Amino acid sequence: MSAAENGAREIKVKAGRHRDATLYRALAGAGAGDGRSLGELREAALKSFAASELPVWRRSGFWTTSLESLDLDALETSVEEQGVPDVVTRTLPDRPRAGRIVQSAGAVVEVELDEALAAQGVILCSLEQAFARHGELVRPWYSKRLPIDRHKLEAANAAFWTGGIFLHVPAGVAIENPFELVYAVDRPGLAQYGRTLIVGAPNSDFRVHEYDLAEDFEGQSLHAGAFELYLQDGARCRLAQLQDWGRGEVYDVSTRFVGVGRDAYCHWLPALIGGHLVRQHLELAVCEPGGDMAFRGIFFAEGTEHLDVFAADLHETGPSGGDVHWRGAATGESRASFEGLIQIDPGAQQTHTYLQIHSMMLSPRARIDVIPSVLVSSDDVSASHGGTVGELDEAVIFYMQSRGLDRASAVRVIVEGFFEPLISELGDEPLEDLVREKIARRLAAAREDIETYATSR
Amino acid sequence: MADLEIRDLHVRTEEREILRGVDLDISRGEIHALMGPNGSGKSTLANTLMGHPAYEITQGTITFKGEELNDAPPHERAKAGLFLAFQYPVSIPGVSVANFLRMAINAKREEPIQVKEFRTQLQHAIELLDVDRSFTSRHLNDGFSGGEKKRAEILQMAMLAPDVAILDETDSGLDIDALRTVAEGVQRLHDEQGLGALIITHYQRILHYVQPEFVHILMDGRIVLEGGVELVERLEREGYDQIRQEFGGVGELAV
Numbered sequence: 159m160s161a162a163e164n165g166a167r168e169i170k171v172k173a174g175r176h177r178d179a180t181l182y183r184a185l186a187g188a189g190a191g192d193g194r195s196l197g198e199l200r201e202a203a204l205k206s207f208a209a210s211e212l213p214v215w216r217r218s219g220f221w222t223t224s225l226e227s228l229d230l231d232a233l234e235t236s237v238e239e240q241g242v243p244d245v246v247t248r249t250l251p252d253r254p255r256a257g258r259i260v261q262s263a264g265a266v267v268e269v270e271l272d273e274a275l276a277a278q279g280v281i282l283c284s285l286e287q288a289f290a291r292h293g294e295l296v297r298p299w300y301s302k303r304l305p306i307d308r309h310k311l312e313a314a315n316a317a318f319w320t321g322g323i324f325l326h327v328p329a330g331v332a333i334e335n336p337f338e339l340v341y342a343v344d345r346p347g348l349a350q351y352g353r354t355l356i357v358g359a360p361n362s363d364f365r366v367h368e369y370d371l372a373e374d375f376e377g378q379s380l381h382a383g384a385f386e387l388y389l390q391d392g393a394r395c396r397l398a399q400l401q402d403w404g405r406g407e408v409y410d411v412s413t414r415f416v417g418v419g420r421d422a423y424c425h426w427l428p429a430l431i432g433g434h435l436v437r438q439h440l441e442l443a444v445c446e447p448g449g450d451m452a453f454r455g456i457f458f459a460e461g462t463e464h465l466d467v468f469a470a471d472l473h474e475t476g477p478s479g480g481d482v483h484w485r486g487a488a489t490g491e492s493r494a495s496f497e498g499l500i501q502i503d504p505g506a507q508q509t510h511t512y513l514q515i516h517s518m519m520l521s522p523r524a525r526i527d528v529i530p531s532v533l534v535s536s537d538d539v540s541a542s543h544g545g546t547v548g549e550l551d552e553a554v555i556f557y558m559q560s561r562g563l564d565r566a567s568a569v570r571v572i573v574e575g576f577f578e579p580l581i582s583e584l585g586d587e588p589l590e591d592l593v594r595e596k597i598a599r600r601l602a603a604a605r606e607d608i609e610t611y612a613t614s615r
Numbered sequence: 616m617a618d619l620e621i622r623d624l625h626v627r628t629e630e631r632e633i634l635r636g637v638d639l640d641i642s643r644g645e646i647h648a649l650m651g652p653n654g655s656g657k658s659t660l661a662n663t664l665m666g667h668p669a670y671e672i673t674q675g676t677i678t679f680k681g682e683e684l685n686d687a688p689p690h691e692r693a694k695a696g697l698f699l700a701f702q703y704p705v706s707i708p709g710v711s712v713a714n715f716l717r718m719a720i721n722a723k724r725e726e727p728i729q730v731k732e733f734r735t736q737l738q739h740a741i742e743l744l745d746v747d748r749s750f751t752s753r754h755l756n757d758g759f760s761g762g763e764k765k766r767a768e769i770l771q772m773a774m775l776a777p778d779v780a781i782l783d784e785t786d787s788g789l790d791i792d793a794l795r796t797v798a799e800g801v802q803r804l805h806d807e808q809g810l811g812a813l814i815i816t817h818y819q820r821i822l823h824y825v826q827p828e829f830v831h832i833l834m835d836g837r838i839v840l841e842g843g844v845e846l847v848e849r850l851e852r853e854g855y856d857q858i859r860q861e862f863g864g865v866g867e868l869a870v
Contacts, residue, residue, distance in 0.1 A: 552668075557705045559689035560665050560698075561715075561771065562722035571718065575709025575754075 185415065185441060190316065191301035196289055199301060203316035206307035213309035213411075215437060215466060220527045221495040223437050223466040225311075228409050233349040233380055236263040237320050243344035245371045245404070250340070251588035256333045256364070257282040257325075260340040263348050264320040278331050285322025285353050295326050299357050303415045303443075304384055311382040311411045315351045319384070322353035325366070327393075332363035336398075336586065339368045343408060346377025352412075354385040358393035358422075365396045367589055374405040383412035389422040391446070397426045398584055402596055403433035413439040420446035427454040427584060431596045434463060441470040444478035444509075454580050455484040458597055459492035459524070460604050470499040471513060473506040476536065480511030485580055487573060489520035489604040497529045500543065504535040513543040518576050520550060520569075521607050548576075550608070569608055573601055618642045618680055618811060619664075619697070619779050625674035626656075626663045633659040635836035636675070643778050643811045646801075648822055648847065650815075651833035652855045657815045658702060660833070661783040665699040666692050679779075694723050698777035700768040702784040706756035712767060713737065713751040716774050723775070740773040744800050762793035769800045772810075779811040780804075786821035798824030819851050834859060 190199055212230065215223040243262050250258075257271035259282055266284040281292060288296045306316035323339050341352045356366060370381065381403070389395055403410060410433045418424050426442055442453045451471070459465045471480045480500065488494045498513045517526040530543040550569060558568035577597060584590050601608075617640035626634035633656045641647055651657050663670040664677060666689040677684045679695055687695075707715065716737065721727045741748060744766050756764050765785055772780050782801065786794055802825045804810040814827060822844070830847055832840040834855075839862035840846065850858070 551705070554705045554707060556665075556667055556689060557701065558707070560693055560701075561719040561775065562690050562693035563718060564690045564722075565688070567718070567722070571707070571710055571715075575707055578709030 185303060185305060189301045189303040190306040191299070191304075196300070199306060200317050203306040203313045207310055207313035207317050210307075210310040210313060213311065217495070217497070217527075217529065220529065221466065221493065223435070223464065223495070225409065225411070225435070228380065228435075229378060230349070230380070233347055233378065235318060235320065235349050235351065237265045238263070239265045239267050240344070242268050243342045243373060245344065245373045246340055246342050246369070249371055249402075249592070250338060250369060251592055253588040254335045256280070256335045256337045258338040258340070259283070259323050260342065261321045261323065261350075261352065262342045262344055263350055266321040266323070272335075275331070275333065279328040280331060280333075281324065281326040282337060283324055285324045285355055286320065288324035288355070292324070292326070295357065296324060296355065299386065299388055300355055302386065302388065303417055304386055304413060311380075312384070312413060314349075315353060315382045315384045319351040319353040323355070325356040327358050327362040327364045329359040330361045331359075333365070336365035336367040336589075339366060341368070341370050341381060341383070343372040343379045343381055343403070345373065346375045346379050346406060348379040350379070350381045352381060352383040352385075354383070356387040358387070358389045358395050360390045361392040363394040365586070366398070367586075368397075368399040370399065370401040370403065370410070372402075372404040372406055372408050376406065378407045378409065381408065381410045381412070383410070383414070385412065385414040387416045387424070389416070389418050389424055391420040391422060393419065393422045395424050396585070397424060398586070398589060399428040400431065400589070400593060400596070401429065401433065401436070402431040403436070407434045409434060410436040410438070412437070414441065416442045417445045418443065418449035418451055421448035422446070423450045425452045425454070425583070427456070427580065429593050429596070430455070430457040430465060430467070431593075431600060432458070432460070432463065433465070436464070437466045439468045441472055442480075443470075443472035443474060444480065444506075445474050447475050447477060449475075450479040451481070453480065453482040454583060456577055456580055456593070457484070457486035457494055457496070458600050459486070459488040459490075459494040460600055461490045461492060463490075463492045465492070465494040467494075467496045468499070469496070470501060471511055473502045473509040473511065475503075476506040476539070477508035478506060480509070482511070482513040483580065484515045485517070485577055486515075486526060487518040487520055487576065488524035488526050489607055491521070491523045493524070494526045496527070497531065498543070499531050499533065500541045501533045502536050502539050502541060506536050507538040509536065509539040509541070511541050515543075515545040516548070516576070517545070518548045518550075518573070520573070520604065565609070566605055570598060570601055573597065616681070620678040621664075621675070622678070623675035624660075624663070624672065624677065626659055627671045627673050628659060628669050632673070633836055634663070637833070637836070637838055639831065639838065641779055641811050641813055644805070644809045645829065646805055646812050646814065646825065646827045647829040647831065648814045648816065648827035649831045649833055650817070650847070650850060652859075653817065655833045656836045657817075657833055658783055661699055661702075661781045661815055664692075664781055665689055665697065690722065693775075696778035698772050698775060698780040700765075700772060700780060700782040700785050702787065704756050704764045704768055706754070706759070708754050708757045710755050711752050712755050712770070715755045716751075716771060719771065719775060736774055740770050743773055743803060744770050745796050746770065761788040762790060765789055765793060765797050769797050773800065773804055776808055777810070779813070781813045781815065783815050784817060785814070786816055786818065794821060795824055797821075801825050819847050822847050832858060834862065
């Protein structure tokens with residue numbers, strides 16, 4: 159069944175146009191940051207922007223992600239500082255933190271950093287300010303692994319970004335409380351080009367919680383993001399991202415790269431809870447021997463949402479470890495597509511990695527496609543993948559009903575239980591509770607749909 | 616009047632009539648055994664009593680504490696005080712035994728149970744069923760052995776304190792130690808809480824550890840023979856075939 163048939167989205171593909179934007183491979187080697195100045199990079203990106211079309215990602219026979227319905231010309235960037243949007247105040251948990259930075263539209267509207275950490279040399283500021291004041295810490299890393307010319311929105315980000323987020327954790331500094339990074343879209347008609355750069359110096363140890371939030375509004379807005387995190391020798395980071403773009407027509411096309419250095423470790427968990435059309439290119443790469451990673455992910459699609467995730471577990475050297483585990487559910491008429499790639503480059507010997515993806519259908523009109531792929535160019539490695547596709551199990555529902563839970567509660571318990579192995583891995587109670595609450599709220603919104611589905615079988 | 620009254624119950628599933636006029640009375644504090652060969656309708660009766668949507672009542676009534684239950688959803692029956700220990704308990708990944716128990720208990724109450732009260736109850740139940748403390752933090756039935764699953768069923772029964780519990784072949788697939796624990800658990804809940812139970816079984820084994828006052832024999836969708844514990848002994852001696860020859864074809868009630 160094509161997406162057009164199930165009514166999710168009208169798809170038109172213009173011959174030839176998509177070719178350059180078909181990207182089901184890991185980013186190759188170096189990014190755009192090759193010693194050029196920021197100005198030169200912006201200029202090059204601008205040329206690429208002018209010369210390219212809006213991207214279409216296609217997986218023949220599986221899915222197409224097209225931005226054709228996005229009216230990019232009608233959107234505006236804004237650097238006006240209008241304060242912290244309500245949705246941020248409403249959503250973020252009240253909890254101790256290392257620091258917080260909030261970008262609304264194109265401007266950073268709040269920066270807060272624990273004084274003791276600032277005294278230890280931790281830097282949390284807008285990326286613009288970082289270029290002005292800490293150039294020596296920024297330039298070697300900026301766009302080190304991110305290209306600027308694969309498609310129009312990537313080029314737009316590199317050319318037009320304002321504000322931006324920069325976090326630098328100095329060598330040996332260990333911090334228990336999280337840094338909260340927030341991108342907020344508070345109104346329709348906006349194009350937000352978010353740009354994040356995080357550097358964990360050798361043996362640093364820290365947590366990052368990113369929130370991508372939008373008010374519920376009518377009309378289109380765009381978040382085109384570029385995110386880089388580099389962990390130097392022995393650095394450790396737990397990176398979580400909670401994305402809920404609300405009920406508006408928010409498009410999110412983002413590329414995220416996490417590079418793990420020698421004996422460094424990253425636990426990365428994006429929770430993609432909502433967005434009108436979301437395309438995420440995510441890469442977690444072990445770049446130096448001894449690097450290790452746990453790449454987790456959660457998605458929940460409802461209504462007519464369209465989600466397209468490409469998640470790569472990239473091993474450039476060995477020995478290295480990887481462990482990819484995603485879980486996703488879809489209801490309504492939503493579409494979710496997930497491609498998980500294990501790529502082991504030549505010479506990355508003694509790499510051991512595993513990819514698993516579990517999905518759950520909560521509606522007959524929703525669709526989840528999963529493609530696991532493995533590209534191995536070394537011989538002394540182990541790489542495998544597995545997964546399950548499930549739907550609501552009537553036997554389980556009856557079991558819980560027989561214990562006194564009503565049907566809606568039973569469904570909630572099943573879905574929460576499905577996600578729980580990953581949620582509990584966050585190891586941070588306020589964030590765990592927030593993710594659970596977000597999923598429960600989405601589920602409640604889809605309740606009628608789920609009821610109909612269950613009783614129709 | 617008995618707490619649970621089943622009158623002339625006819626039940627159909629997948630286009631076949633399985634129960635063809637069952638009458639049964641069970642009250643708090645009574646232990647009943649329902650025995651019968653494979654395919655006689657034992658599990659159908661258990662599932663129907665709990666309100667499984669695949670079983671359709673075509674005739675007759677189920678009344679519990681004076682209220683007719685024929686159309687009540689399963690969770691309402693549970694709240695009213697019925698319990699079903701499943702023959703094949705399903706696993707619920709991601710939900711710990713303790714959390715599930717708390718949810719189930721709270722579903723029956725207006726106010727959520729206090730943490731301390733819950734712990735006390737749980738501790739009592741754990742001792743009763745001879746399970747390890749770590750048992751309650753494991754995901755419900757997920758990766759449990761057959762014996763652990765049945766223990767988890769009885770643990771839930773102890774915590775939810777129903778008036779009448781239906782145990783659907785709880786003894787099947789259990790080794791002798793697990794069988795004894797489970798059976799003794801039922802007996803103690805009967806002695807301490809006044810539990811009423813309908814123990815459904817194919818074999819006599821479990822009835823060596825828990826003493827039924829009433830024994831019913833189900834064949835071809837009807838109860839063909841009723842009596843006391845002496846019926847179990849007769850069955851042990853003669854087997855189902857002998858009884859089938861006597862009553863199977865006729866299907867009339869006998870004492």
